Amino acid sequence: MNAPIKPGYVRPLDLKHGRIDMTHGGGGRAMKQLIEQLFAAAFDNEWLAQGNDMARVVLPPGRVVMATDSHVITPLFFPGGDIGCLSVHGTVNDVAMAGAVPVYLAASFILEEGFPLDSLKRIVDSMARAARDANVAIVTGDTKVVEQGKGDGVFITTTGVGVVDEAFVIGGERARPGDAILLSGFIGDHGMTIMSTRESLAFGADLQSDTAALHGLVAAMLDPVREAMRGDAGRGIHVLRDPTRGGLATTLNEIAGQSGVGMLIEEGAIAVRPQVEAACEFLGLDPLYVANEGKLVAIVAAEDAEAVLAAMRAHPLGADAALIGTVTEDPHHFVQMATRFGGRRVVDWLTGEQLPRIC
Amino acid sequence: MKYIDEFRDGELARGIAAQIAREVRPDRRYQFMEFCGGHTHAISRYGVTDLLPPQVKLIHGPGCPVCVLPIGRVDLAIRLALEHKVTLATYGDCLRVPASDGLSLLKAKARGAKIAMVYSAADALDLARRQPEQQVVFFAIGFETTTPPTALVIKQAAAEGIANFSVVCNHVLTPSAITSILESPEVRSLGTVPLDGFIGPAHVSTVIGSRPYEHFAQEYAKPVVIAGFEPLDVMQAILMLVRQVNDGRAEVENEFTRAVTRDGNLKAQALVSEVFELRRSFEWRGLGDVPYSALAIREAYAAFDAEKKFALETRKVPDNKACECGAILRGVKHPRDCRIFGTVCTPENPIGSCMVSSEGACAAHYTYGRFREIAVQAA
Amino acid sequence: MCLAVPVRVVELRGGDAAIVDLGGIRKEISLALVEDVAVGDYVILHVGYALTKLDPAEAERTLALFAEAGAAPQ
Numbered sequence: 015m016n017a018p019i020k021p022g023y024v025r026p027l028d029l030k031h032g033r034i035d036m037t038h039g040g041g042g043r044a045m046k047q048l049i050e051q052l053f054a055a056a057f058d059n060e061w062l063a064q065g066n067d068m069a070r071v072v073l074p075p076g077r078v079v080m081a082t083d084s085h086v087i088t089p090l091f092f093p094g095g096d097i098g099c100l101s102v103h104g105t106v107n108d109v110a111m112a113g114a115v116p117v118y119l120a121a122s123f124i125l126e127e128g129f130p131l132d133s134l135k136r137i138v139d140s141m142a143r144a145a146r147d148a149n150v151a152i153v154t155g156d157t158k159v160v161e162q163g164k165g166d167g168v169f170i171t172t173t174g175v176g177v178v179d180e181a182f183v184i185g186g187e188r189a190r191p192g193d194a195i196l197l198s199g200f201i202g203d204h205g206m207t208i209m210s211t212r213e214s215l216a217f218g219a220d221l222q223s224d225t226a227a228l229h230g231l232v233a234a235m236l237d238p239v240r241e242a243m244r245g246d247a248g249r250g251i252h253v254l255r256d257p258t259r260g261g262l263a264t265t266l267n268e269i270a271g272q273s274g275v276g277m278l279i280e281e282g283a284i285a286v287r288p289q290v291e292a293a294c295e296f297l298g299l300d301p302l303y304v305a306n307e308g309k310l311v312a313i314v315a316a317e318d319a320e321a322v323l324a325a326m327r328a329h330p331l332g333a334d335a336a337l338i339g340t341v342t343e344d345p346h347h348f349v350q351m352a353t354r355f356g357g358r359r360v361v362d363w364l365t366g367e368q369l370p371r372i373c
Numbered sequence: 374m375k376y377i378d379e380f381r382d383g384e385l386a387r388g389i390a391a392q393i394a395r396e397v398r399p400d401r402r403y404q405f406m407e408f409c410g411g412h413t414h415a416i417s418r419y420g421v422t423d424l425l426p427p428q429v430k431l432i433h434g435p436g437c438p439v440c441v442l443p444i445g446r447v448d449l450a451i452r453l454a455l456e457h458k459v460t461l462a463t464y465g466d467c468l469r470v471p472a473s474d475g476l477s478l479l480k481a482k483a484r485g486a487k488i489a490m491v492y493s494a495a496d497a498l499d500l501a502r503r504q505p506e507q508q509v510v511f512f513a514i515g516f517e518t519t520t521p522p523t524a525l526v527i528k529q530a531a532a533e534g535i536a537n538f539s540v541v542c543n544h545v546l547t548p549s550a551i552t553s554i555l556e557s558p559e560v561r562s563l564g565t566v567p568l569d570g571f572i573g574p575a576h577v578s579t580v581i582g583s584r585p586y587e588h589f590a591q592e593y594a595k596p597v598v599i600a601g602f603e604p605l606d607v608m609q610a611i612l613m614l615v616r617q618v619n620d621g622r623a624e625v626e627n628e629f630t631r632a633v634t635r636d637g638n639l640k641a642q643a644l645v646s647e648v649f650e651l652r653r654s655f656e657w658r659g660l661g662d663v664p665y666s667a668l669a670i671r672e673a674y675a676a677f678d679a680e681k682k683f684a685l686e687t688r689k690v691p692d693n694k695a696c697e698c699g700a701i702l703r704g705v706k707h708p709r710d711c712r713i714f715g716t717v718c719t720p721e722n723p724i725g726s727c728m729v730s731s732e733g734a735c736a737a738h739y740t741y742g743r744f745r746e747i748a749v750q751a752a
Numbered sequence: 753m754c755l756a757v758p759v760r761v762v763e764l765r766g767g768d769a770a771i772v773d774l775g776g777i778r779k780e781i782s783l784a785l786v787e788d789v790a791v792g793d794y795v796i797l798h799v800g801y802a803l804t805k806l807d808p809a810e811a812e813r814t815l816a817l818f819a820e821a822g823a824a825p826q
Contacts, residue, residue, distance in 0.1 A: 210777070220776070292374055292775025296797075297492070298755040300418075355604050356383045356390075357420020362740045372464045372519060372755055372799050374775045376758040376794060376806060379815055388822015411755060464799070493800030495782060518756065521785050522801045576756045579796055579804040602756070605818055612821055631810040632758075632796050638804050641785045 027051045032131040039159025052135060053155060056142040061153040069153035071118055076177030081108030084171040093207055094222030097170055098140035103227045103307060105174035106148050110229035111254040113236055114178035121172050122156040126165035148227040181244045188252035189273035193341040194319035196312040198326055199334040201262050202290040205304035210293055221289050226308030231331045235312060238321040253313035263302040263361045265311055266349045276344020281354045283338040302361055303368045313341060380603030389608045390424040396615050397428045404430045404567050405614050406704055409574035410437035410732030411602055417741035419604040429611060432704040433734035435550050436574060438514045439466045440726040440733040441657040444690040446543055447472035450512045454486035457683055459508040462489045462497035467512060470729050473690055494522040498530055501538035510679045511540045518576040520544045521641040524648040527677050539679035542670050547577050548585050549666030555593045557703045570614045573599035575629050582637025586625045594623040601629035648674055658726040659698040696725035701734050708735040715739060756798035758806050761791055772797060
C-alpha cells in the first residue's frame with residue numbers, strides 16, 4: 015500500500031537567513047506564505063485569519079476619524095524604537111489628535127528585494143506589540159516587492175480609523191486669543207536620536223526616540239472637560255497636534271496660520287533634555303525645529319487649562335507637561351518667544367530642512 | 374553645558390544692559406558692526422537688541438562665508454558633480470545656495486549628482502579613502518577658523534597618496550573683508566555710514582589672534598573688541614566699545630580672553646601657510662573683486678587642487694539688478710531698503726547672498742527682526 | 753560664522769584623536785591643531801577639530817567682569 019500523499023508540503027519561511035525576493039510580491043504561493051507565516055502570525059486577529067483582501071469591521075458609535083502616514087525612516091532600527099512601532103504610533107497619534115479613540119489600522123509594505131527576513135520579523139513583531147499595547151487591530155494590509163536599489167529596505171504606510179464624540183470639534187483652526195498652550199514633555203528626543211546615529215555622535219549618548227502612542231494621554235486630558243465641551247464648543251480642548259517633522263516651531267506656526275492668531279511662548283517653560291541640547295549645539299541645530307514622535311501640543315480654553323494640565327501630569331506620557339504660552343491677537347500670525355536671556359524673538363517657519371552647519 | 378550656560382545667564386544680561394544704558398551718552402549714536410555671522414545669529418536668537426538702549430545700533434557685516442561665495446563658484450561645484458561625475462563633499466551650509474539655471478547643490482543631487490554632506494573635512498577625505506575608484510572633491514569654504522582643517526586634510530592626502538581626493542578652495546580672509554568695508558567711500562570719505570567700531574569675530578580670532586586687528590584700530594581709528602560667541606560676550610563687548618568711544622580711544626580689546634590670545638594658534642597658522650598662498654584677487658559676492666583676500670592651494674600640493682586637476686574656470690555671474698546685497702554687506706543699506714526684500718527675495722527663495730544663509734543680514738532680519746517693525750498687540 | 757563649541761576632553765586616543773564630551777554626548781575629534789592637551793582640559797571644537805584650549809581662569813575672570821558690570825554703582 016502506498017503512503018498517503020502529504021497535501022502541498024511547503025518549506026516554512028526561513029526567518030533566520032531568508033531574504034525577500036521578487037516572488038514574495040508576485041501574488042502567488044510565496045507571497046501567501048509570507049503573509050500567513052509572518053504578518054498574520056504576528057498581528058494575529060480574526061480579520062487577518064479570514065484571509066481576505068479587506069476586513070469587515072464594526073465601529074463604535076461616534077464620528078469617524080481617518081488618518082494615514084507613510085514611513086521611510088533611516089535607519090530602520092534606532093534607540094527607543096524602529097520603523098515598525100513608529101508606523102503604528104504615528105497613525106494612532108494622528109487619529110488621536112482629533113480627540114478620537116483609534117480602533118483599526120491597515121498596513122502596507124513596500125519591501126526591497128534582498129531585505130533580510132529576520133529584520134522584517136523584528137519590525138513586524140514590534141508593530142504587533144505596539145498595536146496590542148495601543149489596543150488597535152491591524153485588520154488588513156498589502157505587500158509589494160521592488161527591485162534591489164529601488165527601496166530603502168522597507169517602506170511602511172499605515173492608515174488608521176477611530177471614533178470621536180460627535181460634539182467635539184478639535185482641529186488646527188480652533189485656537190482663540192487667550193487660549194493656553196500646553197506641551198506634554200521634552201522636545202527634540204526623536205530627531206536628535208536619529209541625527210546622532212547618522213552623524214556618528216552616538217558614543218555613550220543615552221538619547222532615545224520618544225516614539226509612543228498618545229491616545230491614552232488624550233483620553234485622560236479629555237476626561238475633566240468632556241461634559242463642559244459637550245455643552246459649550248468654546249470650552250475645553252480646541253487644538254491637539256503632535257509636533258513631528260519640523261518640530262514644535264512648525265506645529266505652532268501651522269496652527270497660528272490655520273486659526274488666524276499669534277502666539278507668545280516662554281523659552282524657559284519648554285523642556286529640553288541636556289543631551290538633546292548638547293547634540294543640537296554640536297550640529298548647530300535648534301531644538302524647536304527637531305522632530306518628536308511621542309509629544310503633543312494642546313491649545314485649551316484658559317479656564318480649563320489647569321485641569322487639563324493636571325490630567326496630563328498624572329499620566330505617564332505627560333509627567334513633564336507644562337504651560338508654555340498663550341494665544342494672542344495678531345493679524346500677522348507671528349509665533350513670538352520670550353527668551354531665557356531676556357529678549358524676544360520670532361520663531362518662524364522652517365526654511366527647507368534643518369541641516370547641520372559650520373557657520 | 375559648562376562654559377555655555379553661564380554665558381547665557383539672563384540675570385547677568387540685565388546687569389550689563391543696565392550698565393550700557395547708564396554709560397551711553399543720551400545725545401550720541403553708537404553704530405557698531407558685528408562682523409561675524411555667528412554673532413548675528415546670537416544677537417537674533419537671544420533677542421539681544423531688546424536689551425540695548427536706543428542709542429546703540431548694530432549693523433551686520435559680511436562675515437558669512439556662504440553669503441560672500443560668488444554664484445560662479447557654486448556653479449563650478451555643480452559642474453564638477455554633474456559633468457565630471459565626482460562625489461562633491463560639502464558642508465551643510467552650501468547645499469541650498471541658489472546658483473545659475475535654477476540649480477543648487479541640493480537640486481543637482483536630485484538630478485543624479487553625487488553630493489555628500491559632511492560635518493568635517495576629515496569626513497571628505499575618508500570618503501575618498503573608502504572609494505579609491507571614485508574622484509572625491511571637497512568644496513572648502515570658510516574664514517580663518519575653517520581653513521586649518523582643510524590644510525590638514527590636504528597634507529594627510531599627500532602623505533597617504535590619496536590620489537582621488539582634491540579640494541576646491543574658497544577660503545577667505547577676515548582682515549581683507551574689514552578693510553573693504555572701511556575703504557568703501559561711504560565709510561571712508563563720504564562719512565555717510567558712521568561706523569564707530571567693530572565687534573570682532575570669536576573663533577576666527579582664536580586662530581589668527583588679536584594682533585591683525587591692531588592695524589584697523591591704528592590706520593582707521595576704529596575700536597575693535599573681540600567678542601566670544603555667547604550673548605553675554607556680545608553684550609560685554611558692546612559695553613567695552615561704548616566705553617572706548619566715550620573715551621575717544623581706538624584700541625583692540627579682547628573680551629574673549631578664555632580662547633583668544635594676541636598671537637593666536639601658531640601651529641594652525643603655520644599649517645595654513647604651508648599649504649596655502651594668497652590669491653592676488655578674489656571675487657566676493659556683493660563686494661566685487663577684493664585684492665589679497667583669499668587663499669589658493671600652493672604648487673607643492675597642486676595634485677590636490679581640484680581647479681587645476683579638472684582644468685576649471687570660474688565664470689562670473691552677476692547678481693540680480695534689484696539686489697542690494699552689496700550695499701547691505703557694507704552696512705550702507707538695511708534689508709528693508711531693498712525693493713525685493715520679503716517679496717521676491719525670501720529665505721525660501723533667496724535672490725541675493727544676504728538671504729542665502731541664516732546668518733546673512735537679510736535672512737536674520739526676515740526671520741527675527743521684521744516682526745519688530747509691525748505693531749503687534751498681545752491679547 | 754564658525755559655529756564652535758567648548759567641549760571637555762575625556763579620553764586621548766592614538767594619533768591626535770580624542771574623545772570629547774558635551775552635556776553627555778561624546779564625539780571623536782582631532783587634536784592635530786593644538787598641543788599639550790590633557791584629559792580634563794576644555795577645547796573649542798569646530799568642524800571636528802580642536803582650535804584652541806579654553807582657559808578656565810580667564811573664563812572665571814570674564815564671568816566676574818559680567819557680574820561687576822551689573823553691580824557697578826554709578
